[in-house]
Amino acid sequence: MMLEYNLQFFANDDKTEPATAKKLSDARKEGSVAKSREVANGLGLLSVFLIIKIWAGRMGIQFLNAFDYFYNRIAENAVFWNGDMPRQAMAVLFRVVMVEILSILAPFLIIGVLVAFLSDIWQVKWAPTTKPLQPKLSKLSPLSGFKRIFSTRSLVELAKSILKIFLIGYMAYSFLKDKLLIIFSFFDMPLLQAIAFIGDTVADLGIRISAAYMIIAVLDYAYQKWKFAQDMKMTKQEVKDEFKNAEGDPQIKGQIRARMRQASQRRMMKALSQADVVITNPTHYAVAIKYDNTIADAPVVIAKGEGYLAQRIKDVAAENDIEIVENKPLARMLYANVDIDETIPEELYAAVAEVLAYVYKLKGKI
Secondary structure, rough: OOOOOOOOHHOOOOEEEEEHHHHHHHHHOOOOOOHHHHHHHHHHHHHHHHHHHHHHHHHHHHHHHHHHHHHHHHHHHHHHHOOOHHHHHHHHHHHHHHHHHHHHHHHHHHHHHHHHHHHHHHHHHHOOOOOOOOOHHHOOOOOHHHHHOOOOHHHHHHHHHHHHHHHHHHHHHHHHHHHHHHHHHHHHHHHHHHHHHHHHHHHHHHHHHHHHHHHHHHHHHHHHHHHHHHHHOOOOHHHHHHHHHHHHHHHHHHHHHHHHHHHHHHHHHHHHHHOEEEEEOOEEEEEEEEEEOOOOOEEEEEEEEEEEEHHHHHHHHHHHHOOOEEEEEHHHHHHHHOOOEEEEHHHHHHHHHHHHHHHHHHHHOO
């Protein structure tokens, strides 16, 4: 009986490997980064309330001047138009006052936006992308919508919202409970004093809430970094596939290297017929040397090998009537320190010269 089985059942699909640099770069291009919105919100609120704390009095005076201007112009226009002020004149007056109010609030709004922008730059550096703005059909899928609603991320966002509501409520109650008597006595205060008190109270409460909010922001930032790292993790197979795509299939590269070695060995064996001598270990190493003073000032290694290749070199040398000399130390030194087509080093001149002299004497060349 033969049983069919699928090796994929034994594959490890667990995402246990940290994300590679390429995957992080691709995710960044898609707009997927580890970022906490709470950091930007907290810093923005804190900066705005700090500025209100410093400029609340001046801002109150500017608002009073703006409303004073508005109502005085109404009275003047009413007299000019005999109590029936045209709608067009009223619209012009209203636009002038709104521009004045916006000019008062503009520095606070600009600083809040700037702080939020810089906090995002601090978290994820500057790398703008339009990919998140591109429409995706997957976002229209009801199934994907249900998954987003009942996902871990949604539960975390819900927990953060509840914590923020509780935090803001507790901070507001604990701060304002001691000021209730003053708040109830507003009608007995001069207008400027009441405005100054409201400004200070709102600023102090806002600063306390923002400072406490930053605790949530820090915890959320740490969570977002951890969650992003977990989401970006890869399986071992994904890492291997990415390496193949980036560097090439290791099997194909191995085949290419094997073919290059074979071609190199063929060239080496072809040049071996011109060697003057083959120095052997005698069984482990074989090094073929040629000396031609018209080409190089020193003898050149034109072939070398160990084991089976050493035996091939000796066989070719015997076929071409090339002298084979046994010199174990010299064979090992030449094999380990001199590459093919390189001249021998100076420290081996004497030993190689002695071998060549012996071979030339046998061949009757000296």
